[in-house]
Amino acid sequence: MNDAWLKSVLRLLEQYGIAEFEYEDDTRHILASNGRTSEIGRVRHEEPTPPRQTIEIPAPFIGIFRSAHPDTREPTELPRLVRKGEIIGYLRIEMLLRPVLAPQDGVLAEQLVGDGALADYGKPLFRFHPAGR
Structure with a gap:
């Protein structure tokens, strides 16, 4: 083709x-x-499909996890395509709301932490499939 x-x-x-x-x-x-x-x-028909690479996106700092900005009425649905640097969630530290960014282009597959949960530094927040090049 x-x-x-x-x-x-x-x-x-x-x-x-x-x-x-x-x-x-x-x-x-x-x-x-x-x-x-x-x-x-x-994909070639003769060969099995290789498994898609999966990584976990860790919390870049400690805070209360929010999957959407407080002003947003509707939560985003997963899975969804994301671009490098796109905001995929937030961590609230007292009055400060800090964004969590996508590390690269790919598919945000699964949220691993519930909204309002305390996320320690390094705790996996999302399961992510990087886009192949």
Whole structure:
């Protein structure tokens, strides 16, 4: 399969202001965001699919965990695509609310700490699947 269709889709994303696009079939898994594309992996029918790398995102400091900003009415649903540096949660330390950032592009798969729970330094907050390059 040639990639002319992908170039057409990227032009449409830009034209209509669509931020993200994900495509997956038997042979490809592609993430497109803001004109950049990442191919998560090619799958060959003869070979088993390698397991997706999973990492845990630890608390960068101690605090009370919040999955969303207090002004936000609706919590974000998981799994979801995130970009490097995107705010994925917050830690409250007395009156200070500090963001927890995505370490790289990928899929935020699972929240490991409940809202309002005390998160010690280094405690795993999320399960995360980094995007392949």
